[in-house]
Each structure stands twice: as C-alpha cells, then as structure tokens.
Amino acid sequence: RAHLSVDFLDNGDDSAVNVSSNSSRLGFRGKHDLDYGLRGIYQIESEIRFDTQGGEIASRDTFAGIEGDFGMVRLGKFDTPLKTLRSRVDLFGDQVGDARNITRSTVRFDERFRNSIHYRTPNMAGFFADVQYSTNTDNAGGTDDNDNDAISVSGTYRNGALYAAIAYEQHNSPDEDLSAVRFAAAYDLGALRFTGLIQQADVDDDRTDNMYGVGVRYNLGLTNLKAQAYLLDADVDDADATMVALGVDHRLASNFTVYANYAFTSNDDFQNADPYRQARSGGTAAADGETASGLSLGMIYNF
Amino acid sequence: RAHLSVDFLDNGDDSAVNVSSNSSRLGFRGKHDLDYGLRGIYQIESEIRFDTQGGEIASRDTFAGIEGDFGMVRLGKFDTPLKTLRSRVDLFGDQVGDARNITRSTVRFDERFRNSIHYRTPNMAGFFADVQYSTNTDNAGGTDDNDNDAISVSGTYRNGALYAAIAYEQHNSPDEDLSAVRFAAAYDLGALRFTGLIQQADVDDDRTDNMYGVGVRYNLGLTNLKAQAYLLDADVDDADATMVALGVDHRLASNFTVYANYAFTSNDDFQNADPYRQARSGGTAAADGETASGLSLGMIYNF
Amino acid sequence: RAHLSVDFLDNGDDSAVNVSSNSSRLGFRGKHDLDYGLRGIYQIESEIRFDTQGGEIASRDTFAGIEGDFGMVRLGKFDTPLKTLRSRVDLFGDQVGDARNITRSTVRFDERFRNSIHYRTPNMAGFFADVQYSTNTDNAGGTDDNDNDAISVSGTYRNGALYAAIAYEQHNSPDEDLSAVRFAAAYDLGALRFTGLIQQADVDDDRTDNMYGVGVRYNLGLTNLKAQAYLLDADVDDADATMVALGVDHRLASNFTVYANYAFTSNDDFQNADPYRQARSGGTAAADGETASGLSLGMIYNF
Numbered sequence: 079r080a081h082l083s084v085d086f087l088d089n090g091d092d093s094a095v096n097v098s099s100n101s102s103r104l105g106f107r108g109k110h111d112l113d114y115g116l117r118g119i120y121q122i123e124s125e126i127r128f129d130t131q132g133g134e135i136a137s138r139d140t141f142a143g144i145e146g147d148f149g150m151v152r153l154g155k156f157d158t159p160l161k162t163l164r165s166r167v168d169l170f171g172d173q174v175g176d177a178r179n180i181t182r183s184t185v186r187f188d189e190r191f192r193n194s195i196h197y198r199t200p201n202m203a204g205f206f207a208d209v210q211y212s213t214n215t216d217n218a219g220g221t222d223d224n225d226n227d228a229i230s231v232s233g234t235y236r237n238g239a240l241y242a243a244i245a246y247e248q249h250n251s252p253d254e255d256l257s258a259v260r261f262a263a264a265y266d267l268g269a270l271r272f273t274g275l276i277q278q279a280d281v282d283d284d285r286t287d288n289m290y291g292v293g294v295r296y297n298l299g300l301t302n303l304k305a306q307a308y309l310l311d312a313d314v315d316d317a318d319a320t321m322v323a324l325g326v327d328h329r330l331a332s333n334f335t336v337y338a339n340y341a342f343t344s345n346d347d348f349q350n351a352d353p354y355r356q357a358r359s360g361g362t363a364a365a366d367g368e369t370a371s372g373l374s375l376g377m378i379y380n381f
Numbered sequence: 382r383a384h385l386s387v388d389f390l391d392n393g394d395d396s397a398v399n400v401s402s403n404s405s406r407l408g409f410r411g412k413h414d415l416d417y418g419l420r421g422i423y424q425i426e427s428e429i430r431f432d433t434q435g436g437e438i439a440s441r442d443t444f445a446g447i448e449g450d451f452g453m454v455r456l457g458k459f460d461t462p463l464k465t466l467r468s469r470v471d472l473f474g475d476q477v478g479d480a481r482n483i484t485r486s487t488v489r490f491d492e493r494f495r496n497s498i499h500y501r502t503p504n505m506a507g508f509f510a511d512v513q514y515s516t517n518t519d520n521a522g523g524t525d526d527n528d529n530d531a532i533s534v535s536g537t538y539r540n541g542a543l544y545a546a547i548a549y550e551q552h553n554s555p556d557e558d559l560s561a562v563r564f565a566a567a568y569d570l571g572a573l574r575f576t577g578l579i580q581q582a583d584v585d586d587d588r589t590d591n592m593y594g595v596g597v598r599y600n601l602g603l604t605n606l607k608a609q610a611y612l613l614d615a616d617v618d619d620a621d622a623t624m625v626a627l628g629v630d631h632r633l634a635s636n637f638t639v640y641a642n643y644a645f646t647s648n649d650d651f652q653n654a655d656p657y658r659q660a661r662s663g664g665t666a667a668a669d670g671e672t673a674s675g676l677s678l679g680m681i682y683n684f
Numbered sequence: 685r686a687h688l689s690v691d692f693l694d695n696g697d698d699s700a701v702n703v704s705s706n707s708s709r710l711g712f713r714g715k716h717d718l719d720y721g722l723r724g725i726y727q728i729e730s731e732i733r734f735d736t737q738g739g740e741i742a743s744r745d746t747f748a749g750i751e752g753d754f755g756m757v758r759l760g761k762f763d764t765p766l767k768t769l770r771s772r773v774d775l776f777g778d779q780v781g782d783a784r785n786i787t788r789s790t791v792r793f794d795e796r797f798r799n800s801i802h803y804r805t806p807n808m809a810g811f812f813a814d815v816q817y818s819t820n821t822d823n824a825g826g827t828d829d830n831d832n833d834a835i836s837v838s839g840t841y842r843n844g845a846l847y848a849a850i851a852y853e854q855h856n857s858p859d860e861d862l863s864a865v866r867f868a869a870a871y872d873l874g875a876l877r878f879t880g881l882i883q884q885a886d887v888d889d890d891r892t893d894n895m896y897g898v899g900v901r902y903n904l905g906l907t908n909l910k911a912q913a914y915l916l917d918a919d920v921d922d923a924d925a926t927m928v929a930l931g932v933d934h935r936l937a938s939n940f941t942v943y944a945n946y947a948f949t950s951n952d953d954f955q956n957a958d959p960y961r962q963a964r965s966g967g968t969a970a971a972d973g974e975t976a977s978g979l980s981l982g983m984i985y986n987f
Binding site for chain 3: 383385386387395396397398399400402405407427429430431432433434435436437438633634636637663665680682684
C-alpha cells in the first residue's frame with residue numbers, strides 16, 4: 079500500500095507544505111494446509127517511507143502460526159488486541175486526524191508487542207476473545223527474569239451492523255507499571271456509520287487520563303463524508319486537548335482512493351497535541367497551548 | 382538487477398583488487414486502471430549491496446501517482462529531471478568511467494529529491510516538460526517554513542535518431558543556494574551513437590564550474606565498443622580534471638551482459654577525481670594531483 | 685522461511701521465557717539461459733527478525749554468477765566452503781543445540797565472506813572442489829593493498845549414503861592471521877543417519893583449539909528423533925566445554941515442521957559457552973563455569 083499526501087501543516091507558530099508517507103507498506107503473506115485439519119499462516123510486512131527512503135524490515139505486523147478449529151496461535155511482533163480496537167473505529171486512521179494523536183498524547187499505548195504469543199478463540203455466535211503475551215517488550219529477550227513482559231486481552235462481539243469490543247493491556251517494568259482499559263463500538267444505520275471509543279489509562283501511580291472519541295461517516299456510493307472528535311481529559315491541571323477532523327474521500331478504483339481532510343487540535347496551556355504526526359511522516363509538535371492544524375490531500379493505493 | 386564486477390583499482394598511491402556491487406537493485410512496480418481514464422502507478426526500488434550486504438529500503442526511485450491525458454503527477458523520492466539528462470547520455474552509467482565521477486566532483490547534483498512532487502506534461506510531437514518540487518531535501522519535512530526546498534525543471538525533445546534536453550535545478554538553504562544548468566544530446570547515425578553533455582554549476586556565490594563530456598558507441602550486433610571523455614573546468618586554480626573511459630560489452634542474453642572497461646582520471650595539483658567511486662562500492666579517492674585508474678570486468682543481470 | 689520458537693532458557697544464574705526468531709529469512713532467486721550453453725544465476729536473501737522487527741537487506745547468501753559445463757563462478761557475499769561443511773552435518777542447525785555454539789566459542793569462523801569470488805568445479809563421479817576468495821572481509825573494499833583478504837577451500841565427496849568433505853580457511857589481517865581445518869562426514873544406514881565433525885583452529889600464533897562433534901538421527905516417517913554432542917578441547921587451562929542436544933521433530937506438511945529440543949553446555953571454570961545463542965535471537969551467555977540450558981518448542985515454515 080502506498081499512502082501519500084501533500085499537507086499544509088501549521089503548529090501554531092510556523093507552517094509549511096509537506097509531502098508525507100502515511101504508514102505505506104509492502105508485505106508478503108500466505109497460508110498452507112497442514113495435517114490434522116490445521117493451516118500454517120505467516121506474514122512479513124515492512125513500512126516503506128515513500129517520501130524519504132528507509133524503513134526497517136518487518137517493522138509492521140510480522141508473524142507465523144497455526145490456525146484450526148481450536149482457534150489461532152501465532153508468534154511474532156504485531157498489533158495488540160488493545161490497539162486493534164482503535165483501528166476498527168478510527169475513521170481517520172493513518173490520516174490527518176488519526177485518533178492516536180489523542181490516545182497516545184500522554185502515554186504510548188497503540189503499539190505492537192515484540193517477542194509475543196497470541197491466542198484467539200474460535201468465533202462463537204459473533205463473539206471471540208484474544209490474549210497476547212510478550213516475554214519482553216524492550217528487546218530481543220534474554221535469560222533474565224521476564225521483568226519487561228506485557229499482556230493485552232480483549233473480547234469482541236460482531237454481528238451484522240454492530241461491532242463492540244473491550245480490551246485491557248498492562249506493561250510491566252522494574253520501574254513502574256502502565257495499564258489501560260478501552261471500549262470501542264461501531265454501528266451501521268443505512269448509509270451512516272457511528273463510532274465511539276473510550277479509554278482510561280493509568281499513566282503512573284497517581285494519574286489516570288481519560289479519552290473519549292465519537293465519529294460519523296455518511297456513504298454516498300463512491301464518496302464518503304466523515305467527521306470525528308476526540309477529547310483528552312488529563313488528570314493534571316491545564317493539560318486537556320480536543321481534536322476535530324473533517325474529511326471527504328472518493329474511490330477511483332476498488333484499490334485506489336483520493337481524499338481531502340482537515341483537522342485541528344485545541345490545547346490547554348500545558349498541552350501540545352497536534353492532529354498530524356501519528357502514523358505519518360513530518361510535522362512538528364504544537365507549540366504549548368496553541369492550536370495546530372493540518373489540511374491534507376492524499377491518495378491510498380492498495381497494490 | 383545484479384550488477385557486479387571485479388576491479389583492479391589504482392588511486393595513484395595504492396592499488397588493489399576489489400569486488401564491487403554497482404547500483405544493484407530490487408524493486409516492485411505496477412499500474413492499475415482507475416475511473417475517468419486515469420491510471421494509478423507505483424514503484425518501490427531498493428539498492429542491494431551484493432558485495433557487503435545492506436542497503437536501505439526504498440533507497441532508489443520510489444513513488445506513487447496518477448497518469449492520464451493530462452500528463453503524470455507523482456509523489457515520492459526519485460531522480461530529478463536534471464539527473465535524468467545524464468543517465469540518458471552516459472555510456473558508462475554505474476560502471477568504471479561513470480560521468481558522475483566528474484559532474485559530482487566539486488558539487489553534488491545528480492541526486493534524488495526527497496518529499497517531492499513531480500508533474501510531466503503529455504508528449505507533444507516529441508516534446509515534453511518536467512517540473513519537480515521538493516518541500517524539503519534534507520529530511521522528513523516539518524511545519525517550519527520550507528527553507529530547504531528545491532526545484533528541478535527540464536524540457537526534452539526526442540524524435541527518431543535525435544535526443545536533446547535542457548534542465549535547470551536549484552537547491553535552497555538558509556546558508557547558500559546552489560544551482561546548475563545542463564544540456565544533453567544524443568544522435569544515432571547507423572551503428573554509431575554520439576553523445577554530449579554540458580553543465581554549468583554555481584558552486585557558491587563566487588564560483589561557477591563548467592563540465593563537458595562527449596561519447597561514442599559502435600554497435601556490432603551483440604557487442605558494443607564505446608568511449609567517452611569528461612572534462613572539469615573548475616573556477617579555481619589548479620583544480621581541473623579529465624576522465625577518459627574505454628569499454629567493450631557483449632550480450633549473453635537479452636537480460637545478461639558482460640563487459641570489460643578501463644578508465645582513468647588526470648588531475649591538476651589540487652584535484653582528486655577518480656573514475657570508479659560514483660554509483661559503485663569500494664575504491665578510495667585519488668591522491669591529490671595523481672592519476673587514478675580502474676580496470677573492471679563486470680556483469681549486468683536484469684532479472 | 686519463518687523459524688520461530690518459544691524457549692525456556694537458563695544461563696546458570698537467571699532464567700526466563702523467550703520468543704526467538706531463528707535465522708528466519710525471505711529471499712528471491714532465479715536462473716536464466718544464456719548463450720554458449722551457460723546459465724545466469726542470482727539470489728538475494730535477507731534475514732527477517734520475526735520477534736523484534738529489523739534485519740539488514742541481503743544479510744544472508746546474496747550473489748550473481750554464471751554456471752555451465754566449466755562449473756560455477758559467482759560474486760557476492762555468501763557462506764564459505766568451510767561453513768558449508770558444518771551445515772551439512774549439524775542436526776540442530778538454527779535450533780537450540782546448534783553446533784556453532786561450540787565451533788564459534790573461541791574463534792569466529794562459520795561466517796560469510798564479503799567481496800568474494802567463488803569457483804566450484806563440475807561434479808566428477810561424486811567429487812567436486814570449491815575455492816572462495818574475499819578481496820576484503822572487513823568492508824566495501826578499496827584501492828589499498830588487499831591486507832584483509834581471506835580464502836576458503838574444500839573438497840567434497842558425495843555418493844549414495846556417504847557424504848565426506850574437508851575444508852581449509854585462512855583470514856589475513858595486518859595484525860594476525862587465523863586459520864582452521866575442518867573435516868565432516870555423514871552416513872545413512874537404513875533409518876539412521878550418523879554425523880561427525882572435527883575442527884582444528886589456530887586461534888593465535890600460540891594456540892590451537894580442537895573441536896569434535898558426533899550426531900545420530902532416527903527417522904520414523906514423519907517424525908525424527910535426534911541427538912548430538914560437541915566438545916571443545918581448548919589449548920588453555922580450564923576452558924573446555926561440552927554441549928549435548930536432544931530433540932524430536934514432526935512434519936505437519938512438506939514445508940511445515942514442529943519440534944521440541946533440549947540442550948545444555950557444561951563449562952570449565954573459565955569457559956562460558958551456551959547452547960542457544962548462535963543463529964538465534966535472545967539469550968545471554970552462560971555464567972563462567974556454569975551449566976547453561978535451553979528447552980525449545982519451535983516451528984519451521986518454508987513458504
């Protein structure tokens with residue numbers, strides 16, 4: 079997938095034109111039948127920086143495993159169940175206005191686990207559960223005690239027009255543990271889709287930040303109109319932020335979409351959230367307390 | 382493409398045998414039909430160092446865009462119009478004797494623009510024009526003012542046996558601007574091809590270096606004989622250089638060529654140009670004022 | 685190939701669970717017919733770190749060359765003849781218990797040559813010879829004298845149930861030269877395979893370390909039972925080590941194998957060999973003089 083855009087970014091102090099590569103990627107994947115009714119699965123996916131060259135091999139979801147009637151087990155480095163909830167309801171994923179500009183603004187969840195083992199249950203009448211354990215989120219692992227391990231779990235219900243899921247994730251470390259709870263839902267009503275996300279994150283022992291997001295998309299055939307708003311309610315004074323995003327996209331082929339988006343953040347005096355840096359290249363943080371905005375003309379090409 | 386050679390290199394002081402990987406590469410590209418008679422295009426190309434491992438993802442021409450009756454627009458990182466002129470007339474591209482050993486000897490043009498937007502006009506009776514703009518040649522871009530932007534433009538005429546093109550390129554920076562004008566031509570006369578290149582480069586406010594190159598190739602069916610000479614006329618004392626290259630290549634298949642080349646540079650007292658380092662791995666700069674030479678036995682395998 | 689495992693590693697002091705990517709890789713290769721009855725060959729192979737992302741392009745065997753009745757010539761970076769001997773007889777290659785945990789324990793052979801030229805003779809009644817020369821094992825090469833060159837040669841006999849080979853390798857450097865002689869053999873007797881390896885390595889001018897290994901594998905159709913033992917006889921006091929490995933593997937498809945292995949090293953007071961770090965990610969060296977062990981549950985998926 080090539081996802082490129084030309085952006086007009088303003089961080090409150092300076093502004094500039096920017097060419098951005100937005101989580102563009104290249105991957106290989108496959109399935110093979112095994113004995114006992116099992117299937118082998120694998121994927122190797124790498125980020126490609128179309129704008130500046132570079133990117134690390136296997137930097138995106140990369141795994142191998144086995145699936146069958148028992149569910150799925152896989153090993154590798156890939157999105158956690160908690161992260162997956164956001165990608166299901168974020169109407170501006172990888173674009174200006176991406177929800178992670180708020181959900182990651184004070185603590186960095188929405189990541190992939192390294193050195194991880196993932197089990198997914200079979201689908202039971204629309205419900206399934208995920209458990210992912212990382213032996214070590216920091217590096218290649220070792221023979222020391224598993225001091226930097228982490229766990230992420232979720233339960234998902236999906237049936238017809240309704241998607242609803244809840245997830246919990248905890249990162250352990252010798253210093254301090256971090257955890258978050260997240261609830262996400264989406265509902266289709268004719269040509270309209272409504273989305274919502276709630277997150278409560280324990281940033282440290284004394285602080286719990288809350289985030290809330292809502293979105294709506296209106297489908298007109300090849301064209302979509304969409305809007306979402308995310309709010310950070312930080313557990314310290316004068317550190318809240320609000321992000322509003324508006325967009326229109328149009329399909330030129332089943333695998334080629336062009337779009338125009340506008341998003342901005344409004345920050346309290348001690349907050350510097352912007353609407354354009356997460357999952358994208360380029361842009362600098364907002365000046366403290368200022369309004370940062372981005373206008374983006376982009377294309378998404380799934381080759 | 383695997384392009385490898387065994388070289389006998391002499392920098393004027395020392396000499397050695399060397400195995401060189403010469404802009405070897407691996408890429409992916411494609412096209413898809415879109416609505417309104419448009420086509421989506423993309424390419425991801427990475428250098429592969431066959432001799433020493435390594436190379437950065439998407440380090441060569443990497444882009445995505447749209448083409449149609451209006452021409453072509455693409456975003457990414459790729460050769461500028463100025464650079465393209467040289468590759469059209471350089472008879473020793475990526476080999477010992479590559480013209481860039483002279484054209485880059487005092488100032489580094491012949492590069493790719495990062496963060497760039499490129500528009501090419503439709504072909505009009507053999508003529509077309511290119512405009513490429515980089516929002517920032519240095520890095521991933523930002524919301525600061527576009528202080529490091531750059532532009533490269535060219536006009537090209539191609540009809541039957543004649544190719545002729547002119548290009549202008551300017552790199553801006555807070556410190557000092559650089560610019561170059563280049564003219565290139567090639568003409569086929571039976572089995573002979575004649576080529577020429579002229580470049581005038583503003584190295585800094587007070588200095589303008591001129592470069593001149595001529596080449597000739599004689600086609601004998603599967604075998605070619607070829608020669609070219611490039612001259613640097615530097616705008617400071619005792620810094621001129623001359624490069625002469627001679628070669629023979631033979632096709633073993635439509636996608637497999639072997640060759641033997643010899644090239645040398647003759648340097649003024651304060652110049653250290655060599656004929657073997659550009660676009661290739663290995664080799665050290667000439668000793669100041671010395672003659673550097675390279676004898677290369679190579680293969681080019683376009684898989 | 686994805687080769688991943690979940691390991692329980694103990695270095696004598698600490699222990700932990702670890703997810704390991706074991707020389708997992710992705711590659712491209714091909715052949716084309718040329719004139720004169722020749723064939724062009726190439727391969728580009730890169731390590732993929734499934735557990736932590738990353739890996740360098742073309743970090744594994746990467747080459748291009750020509751083969752025909754005269755034998756094969758290729759240029760690039762790839763396993764030396766000396767290294768190849770081990771991979772032919774190591775029953776735990778890339779797994780816990782890999783022979784390189786001993787053969788590399790005091791001096792690092794079993795590598796790829798950079799900047800190398802390789803000639804292999806035609807097969808003559810089961811016998812063939814290999815000569816590989818590296819102009820420079822350290823870096824991209826240069827015009828200095830070839831002070832860091834290296835050579836590796838081998839003779840191999842393979843006929844029916846018998847494989848036997850001998851190899852010699854020498855690394856030159858301005859400081860000190862290193863060399864090793866290696867003998868390897870394998871013999872199939874019904875469902876049993878017996879393997880053996882002997883290595884004598886000149887670690888420096890005054891020290892010659894010897895290593896010995898034996899292995900046996902019993903084939904039960906889709907399942908194999910296997911064991912091997914490697915011994916380091918170091919030419920200094922109290923620096924010997926012994927490694928024992930036991931394993932069972934089972935094929936779930938022609939390209940998918942699961943296995944369970946257990947291996948440990950027993951070290952003299954001044955030795956810290958472990959059975960799990962070579963060709964694999966994760967794990968820390970044994971504590972001096974302690975016993976290090978690893979239990980590994982893995983899958984090998986050749987896609």
